[in-house]
Amino acid sequence: MPLLLGQDPAAIEQAAQRLAHGGLVGLPTETVYGLAADAENASAVRGIFAAKGRPADHPLIVHVGPDAPRTAIDAFAREVPAFAERLIAAFWPGPLTLILPRRADVAAVAAGGQDSVGLRCPAHPVAQAVLSAAAAHGVRGLAAPSANRFGRVSPTTAAHVAEEFADLGESELLILDGGACPVGIESTIIDCTRGHPVLLRPGVLTAAQLEAAAGEPLRARDGAAPRASGTLESHYAPRAKVRLMDARQLRAAFEVLGQDTKHIALYTRSAIDAARGTPHRRMPDNAVAAAQELFAVLRELDATGVRLIWVETPPDGPEWDGVRDRLGRAAA
DSSP: OOEEETTOHHHHHHHHHHHHTTOEEEEOOSSSOEEEEETTOHHHHHHHHHHHTOOTTSOOEEEOOSSSHHHHHHHHBSOOOHHHHHHHHHHOSSSEEEEEEBOTTSOTTTTTTOSEEEEEOOOOHHHHHHHHHHHTTTOOOEEOOBSSSTTBOOOOSHHHHHHHTTTSOTTTEEEEEOOSOSSOSOOEEEEOSSSSOEEEEOOSSOHHHHHHHHTSOOEEOOTTSOOOTTOSSSOSBOSSEEEEEOHHHHHHHHHHHTTOOTTEEEEESSOOOOTTSOOEEEOOSSHHHHHHHHHHHHHHHHTTTOSEEEEEOOOSSGGGHHHHHHHHHHHO
């Protein structure tokens, strides 16, 4: 499947026209690549669910442009609490999604039938250019979940998107290449529908950063929370089974295998004797760098054909919350 250069104005306009006519576009954001469609075109949004194999009641995040975010927010949300306004001022454009009360007459299919809607303003220049160009064609927001089959590892390059949807022709999916995603894991999600901020999904933003901006503590997710993207117990999973272990457990288990390690790949921060031909990548000690490469590494190790991917459990620090969350769901 041919990839269009995201820096090409002609490609941006082609993508905008495709979206305005109800088509699908593979779109780079700073977090991961999204599978985008006009959020208010019910038929186009159903095309996202069909292409991904995603349940129709699993809501999508609506992406809005940076030119007039307040106008775009008001197009989809009927209320924005004061703490949500503060989060928007601090982190938009950026890797933060806010769940807000939805206007009854918009984006019902994208919202999975809920009376709330997830909104985000992406920071990636290609995503912003597409959103601006699409707005000129009357598209007020783009529903854009990760551009992969439902439950699988999210894509962080255009090539990943092309691999995921190799069965779709160019007339069915247009892909913009904006390079590797600089953040690498999905956005933080905050529920703003209950009078106080509730953390639904961690990302690269820490709780301390979010609380400082919101001006109040984050609450933990509970049974009253709305459904949100990427919050299923099992998600982000490669074909190989992922197992999380601390360094001591991993070394001991690896030594027990002796020479029989061809079916295992390793992703560790600690030194491991992998001279026996075992696929092995070293996890960065820095949480930001680990998040940036996480999904690409899982895809790379999975592509070796192993049955198991053993991963050293990340550290406990709050900056690692997003990476721990994704690995925990991949291993569930």
